[in-house]
Amino acid sequence: MNLHHLRTLVAISECRTFTEAGQVLGLSHSAVSVHIKELERSLGSPLLDRSRRPPVLNYRGRQIVERARQMFELSGEIQSIGSEAGLSGALNIGVVSTELPDLLAPSLSHLHETQPGIVSRVKVGLSGDLAMQVLVGELDLAITTAPTERIENLEVTPIGDEQLFVVAPLQAEGQDFRALLTSYPFIWFNRKSWAGQAIEGLILREGIRVEQKMEIDSLESIESLVRAGLGVSVVPRRLGVHNFAQGLYAVPFGTRTHVRQVVFVERKRSETAPPAQMFKESVMRIAAKEVSPPEGPT
Numbered sequence: 256m257n258l259h260h261l262r263t264l265v266a267i268s269e270c271r272t273f274t275e276a277g278q279v280l281g282l283s284h285s286a287v288s289v290h291i292k293e294l295e296r297s298l299g300s301p302l303l304d305r306s307r308r309p310p311v312l313n314y315r316g317r318q319i320v321e322r323a324r325q326m327f328e329l330s331g332e333i334q335s336i337g338s339e340a341g342l343s344g345a346l347n348i349g350v351v352s353t354e355l356p357d358l359l360a361p362s363l364s365h366l367h368e369t370q371p372g373i374v375s376r377v378k379v380g381l382s383g384d385l386a387m388q389v390l391v392g393e394l395d396l397a398i399t400t401a402p403t404e405r406i407e408n409l410e411v412t413p414i415g416d417e418q419l420f421v422v423a424p425l426q427a428e429g430q431d432f433r434a435l436l437t438s439y440p441f442i443w444f445n446r447k448s449w450a451g452q453a454i455e456g457l458i459l460r461e462g463i464r465v466e467q468k469m470e471i472d473s474l475e476s477i478e479s480l481v482r483a484g485l486g487v488s489v490v491p492r493r494l495g496v497h498n499f500a501q502g503l504y505a506v507p508f509g510t511r512t513h514v515r516q517v518v519f520v521e522r523k524r525s526e527t528a529p530p531a532q533m534f535k536e537s538v539m540r541i542a543a544k545e546v547s548p549p550e551g552p553t
Contacts (some may be wrong), residue, residue, distance in 0.1 A: 261323045262303060263290035264312075268320045272309045346530045349385035349397030351448070353474045356519060357495035358414075359398065362537040369483045373530045377439060381472070382449040385522050389436035395531050398538065400449040410523045412535075415542040416514040417491035419454065419507045422477075424484045428504045435459045435506070435510070439470030440486035442477050450515050454489050459511050478503060491515040494542045 266276040266287075280287070295302050302316035305484045312320060349450060350359045363375055370466060378388065382399035389397050390409055402411065421432040423439065432439070436458070445451045451472075468486040471477055477488045482502040489508050491501065499505050519535060521527065527535070 257290075257293065260290040260297075261319075262327070263287055264294060264316065265320050265323050265327070267291070267303075268312055268317070269288045270417050273532050321543055327529045331344065343497060345374050345376060346417040346534060347376045347393070347395045348379070349380060349388060349394040349399070349520075351382055351385070351450075352379050352472070353450075353491070353493055355379060358495050358517075358538060358541055361495070362534065365537045365540070366534050370530070370533060374529055374535075375534075379446070381447060383447075389520050389522060392522070395528065395529070396519055396521045396535070399518060399520050400453070401518045402520075403449055403452060408523050409522045412519040412521070414519060414538060415494045416516050417493055418510040419489055419491055419513040420499070420513060421487060421489055421508045422481050422499060423487040423506075424481060425502055425504050426484075430506075432506050432508050433461075435487050436463050436489075439466075441465035442480055442486045442488040443470040444474065444477060444488065444490060445472035446470065450491070453515060457509060458489065461509055474538050488509070495544060 261302060263280060263282070266279050267273065270276040270279060274284050275288045276282075277284050282290070291303065298319075300315055302313060302319060303310040304313045311363045348359070348363075359377070363377075366523060367375070376396065378385065378394060378397075380388075382397075382402070385394065385397040385399050386402060386406060388394045390406070398414065402409075421435045424428070427435055429440065432507075443451060444454055446455055451470075454532065469480070471480070474490050474493070475481065477490055478500050481488055491514070492505075519538075521531075
């Protein structure tokens with residue numbers, strides 16, 4: 256079966272006559288006829304209804320044209336992979352919800368602007384769940400909090416550190432982190448997450464007992480609840496964010512600087528696929544932007 260003959264059949268399906276198909280392909284009417292006869296001979300079946308004038312594709316011919324179009328489309332994708340003009344294909348990314356608006360969104364925007372052939376599929380979840388999906392091959396890579404323990408066959412690459420702050424309502428202005436944590440109800444960041452577990456460990460290490468009010472897995476929701484006067488919390492200042500939302504009083508948490516580390520999690524392998532590598536570079540550019548720490552109320 257000759258691919259040139261298949262292209263001729265596709266052209267006939269899109270034109271009214273053999274002559275028009277020949278003009279599209281740069282072939283004579285007789286050359287088009289030869290192509291079709293040779294294709295029918297190689298397949299052992301007629302592909303045109305010659306009882307009609309001009310001849311039209313029969314049922315078998317239409318089936319072959321449909322699959323030939325799919326084959327030529329796939330061929331074009333294969334060619335684009337080796338082309339210097341750009342990249343194509345799917346990129347399966349995982350991300351913790353806290354990094355979705357300020358780190359992932361601008362990074363993907365830059366990636367799609369420079370490489371429009373890449374299609375991104377994004378999964379939002381907890382760090383541990385995303386890491387397992389990377390491990391079994393459901394995700395190419397994920398942006399998560401640094402794992403609390405080493406995970407076999409996973410590679411961890413730091414993106415940046417997010418300093419931890421105690422956030423409180425504005426009326427608490429002037430109090431230090433210890434007074435805030437012991438004087439107001441406490442709102443936990445989800446302790447099933449790696450970040451929540453790390454924050455809980457740091458609070459215990461500081462020797463502080465908090466009055467638990469509620470637990471939630473969204474930093475935006477925590478900040479809203481604190482702003483409404485329902486309690487205080489310990490949260491990271493996210494990469495790419497200059498200050499906390501207005502209406503909050505924020506002070507650094509701890510007797511020394513405590514941070515949450517944000518990382519890439521990937522399967523251990525010899526080479527990172529080009530779309531994933533370009534995405535990682537885009538994320539690192541966004542994360543490297545300088546941010547100024549909040550001073551008192553924000």
